[in-house]
Amino acid sequence: MRTPTGTLCIDHAARNNLRDVTVDVPLGCLVAITGVAGAGKTSLLACLPRNEKVAVLDQTPIRGSRRSSPATYSGALDDIRAEFAAANNVKANLFSPNSAGACANCAGLGVTFTPTPLGDDVTATCASCQGARFQQEALSHTLRKKTIADVLDMAIETAAGFFSDSPAADILNRLTDVGIGYIHLGQPLTDLSGGERQRRRLAIEMGRQAPVYVLDEPTNGLHLADVDNLVGVCESLIEGGASVIVADHHRDLIARSDWVIDLGHDAGHDGGSVVFEGTPADLTRAKTHTGRALRASHA
Ligand SMILES: [Zn+2]
Numbered sequence: 001m002r003t004p005t006g007t008l009c010i011d012h013a014a015r016n017n018l019r020d021v022t023v024d025v026p027l028g029c030l031v032a033i034t035g036v037a038g039a040g041k042t043s044l045l046a047c048l049p050r051n052e053k054v055a056v057l058d059q060t061p062i063r064g065s066r067r068s069s070p071a072t073y074s075g076a077l078d079d080i081r082a083e084f085a086a087a088n089n090v091k092a093n094l095f096s097p098n099s100a101g102a103c104a105n106c107a108g109l110g111v112t113f114t115p116t117p118l119g120d121d122v123t124a125t126c127a128s129c130q131g132a133r134f135q136q137e138a139l140s141h142t143l144r145k146k147t148i149a150d151v152l153d154m155a156i157e158t159a160a161g162f163f164s165d166s167p168a169a170d171i172l173n174r175l176t177d178v179g180i181g182y183i184h185l186g187q188p189l190t191d192l193s194g195g196e197r198q199r200r201r202l203a204i205e206m207g208r209q210a211p212v213y214v215l216d217e218p219t220n221g222l223h224l225a226d227v228d229n230l231v232g233v234c235e236s237l238i239e240g241g242a243s244v245i246v247a248d249h250h251r252d253l254i255a256r257s258d259w260v261i262d263l264g265h266d267a268g269h270d271g272g273s274v275v276f277e278g279t280p281a282d283l284t285r286a287k288t289h290t291g292r293a294l295r296a297s298h299a
Pocket of ligand 1: 127
């Protein structure tokens with residue numbers, strides 16, 4: 001395991017079903033909080049100190065709408081709009097489909113809704129802008145031969161190259177690093193899967209350079225290759241001096257962590273205690289549910 005750079009102490013935690021839990025969480029490592037569902041993993045995460053040094057990525061859903069895309073949410077689009085404005089000597093809000101740049105027919109949504117007698121709206125691509133969301137004047141301006149609509153149609157990894165000299169490059173590169181570079185810049189957040197949303201948030205939080213990252217069930221809905229990718233991102237954060245604390249049940253993630261704090265033995269009233277602390281190798285010999293599952297996956 002990596003050598004810890006310090007410890008975070010959880011002292012006499014009694015939230016929800018936790019039974020007076022006192023435990024040291026090593027820093028500068030990948031720490032997995034494990035246990036069956038209901039054993040108290042999320043409660044234990046909630047007992048970690050919360051301050052500006054701790055970035056918590058819990059399962060709170062993103063309040064997204066058709067108008068919020070990966071670019072708008074992470075601020076990259078502000079930088080991109082400013083660049084278009086400077087290159088064309090016009091106001092930046094002309095390049096926002098939620099502002100002066102909006103197509104008048106669809107109010108910048110790119111689609112129109114027609115009510116039917118049965119109550120369901122029929123959605124159609126806007127006949128005026130053909131889904132581009134912008135009015136004509138906005139589309140008459142270009143930046144290095146691309147219109148703002150062309151840019152929003154770019155995959156994030158393509159945009160990272162196009163804007164490599166721009167302040168937007170930072171977040172675009174991070175979004176690519178966490179494995180969602182294939183998402184289009186203008187794609188609504190509501191189209192993203194749970195895993196894509198959590199990795200997008202991780203990319204944004206990475207920009208804050210918080211020393212401690214806390215993730216709650218980040219492997220939910222991820223394919224095996226994506227789990228691998230996620231652990232890789234965690235490891236590079238740790239190499240950069242950060243700590244990553246993850247409540248999760250994925251065997252690959254547990255096996256690659258430096259330290260495991262296993263809660264149990266079971267759920268609810270039968271949970272809430274630390275039943276194991278140590279390395280994943282030692283966990284395979286422990287008589288806990290997680291230990292048995294890890295041992296089975298190695299057999
Ligand atoms: Zn339109």
